[in-house]
Amino acid sequence: MVHRLHRIYVLIFFFIVIYAPAALKAAKNHEQLIKQLHHSNASKRQMAVIQLADLGRNLDNAGLRDTVVVELKETLADPDREVRRSAVKALGSFAHESVGEALRKRLRVEDDTRVQLALITVLGNFKDTSAEAMIAEFLTHEIITMRIAAVRALGRMNTTYAQGVILASLNDPIEGMRIAATEAAGNNALYDAVPFIRKNCTDGVIQVRKISIEALGELGSASEMKFLERIRDNETEESVRALIDQSITSIQKRLQNNRTD
Template identity: 30%
Template sequence: MSFESDLRDLGDPSKRLSATQLVNFSELDAIEAARFAEVWPSLPDARRLRAIEAFMELAEDNVDLNFDAVFKLALRDDSSAVRAAAVRGLEEYEARDLIAVLIDILRNDPDASVRRESAVALGRYALAAELDQLAAEDGAQVREALMEAAENVEEDERVRARAIEALGAMSGEDTDNLIESVYQEESLWLKVGAVDAIGRSCNTAWLPTVLHELENRAPEMRHAAAYAAGEIGEEEAVAPLKRLAVEDPDREVQLAAVRALGVIGGRRAKVALKSILYEGDDDLRDAVQDAMSEIEFGEDPLRQP
């Protein structure tokens, strides 16, 4: 079928689009993108959202498909749900032309959920800047926008939390001071964001804080602390993570603890994982085996599975 025919079907809510048709919207050229932009606004909100979600699913299943032109168009959609989904759809996009767009969304989008997704997306560029894979000017703009959002007490708490988490990848005294400041806030979401930032920093100086939060009453915080413990990578965290994997009442926290042990690696982590197989829930078996495989790969990347 032709592009125009598929486009007409896309614009007709009564028609169900097949994966074969949707694939034809991959790698749109300039003329096709312009035609797509003409039709797109006329679709009902629900159909636009479903289309974006379908494009995301297809791209996840097939790395050769590229719907970036569609996702970029949808960043300015009238529907906040579509805009948020479009930001997520660009999670593999690394070109610098998206930085200014994401910063503008973070600062000006009227919907907090979209601003939150933008902060998460800017985290990719924050990490690239830390690894010297981004121009200094671009890195400075990313840092400024994330710090501005994280420090803004008028901003939605979850947006601030995601901003400080993203900023955690960018080392520096100003980042450490901001993490400490946000961590002292009363809001659970902000505290969790600060601990997520600690994990992204991989800074061993924060380990006492992380170990303390493994005992927090809130499962969201224990989950964040488990992740952070894994990223920091110190064997001091092995025993409390093992205890969390076996005893925690929250399944997601248990799984986070098991994954963290796989990231830490080493003999003590392997012993802890074997203990979890005997002491823990059978439902953790697959996660434990994945963690063991990660450790073995780290020890010998050329080892045959």
């Protein structure tokens, strides 16, 4: 009994000496950063957002971590767009149920394209299907980057609607849209996209060809393997031919595994 109590006292002492100072320091840093969030200088507020997010991710105290999330959500309404954008990116690293709701709410009223881009990206990373309709509105945005971001975000959600967007975007005249759609099709194993991807394997844009050939290696069957063998002879770019060989090998291995299963 005496030895057991001794061990308990040692553990308590160890906690006080090692962990308590660190916890107190974290709490103090938290208070200082909260104050800095209200500084008149936007650059200082932005730095506080970045540091607060870093602090929150490394906190063992769940209550304190939740407080960080609350403060960051409030910063989404900061008058400076760069502060808002930093807040969006910071919140993207927190798996907190209220974060998605706050980001969707901000997307409804946000008018700065750089902040909108960050919001779309984070909501896509969250696979937040509740934001699907709002993000879909950006598919016709005048800025190409916004349209591409919308395709990428919807591609991560992989809903029935998103799959339709991916298929349509595979034929888009803008190469960035075709690339984003092809990546999404490959990541989501969207086999309905294979005919469109085959077509893009001979696209005039090298990057479109590359990403399409890689996707075909992930999704293709024996028919696609023969197709890749045919187009290899007509491909002038050595780097593209190398990707064709890799994709052919990937399909061969997959077919072999299917036969042995």
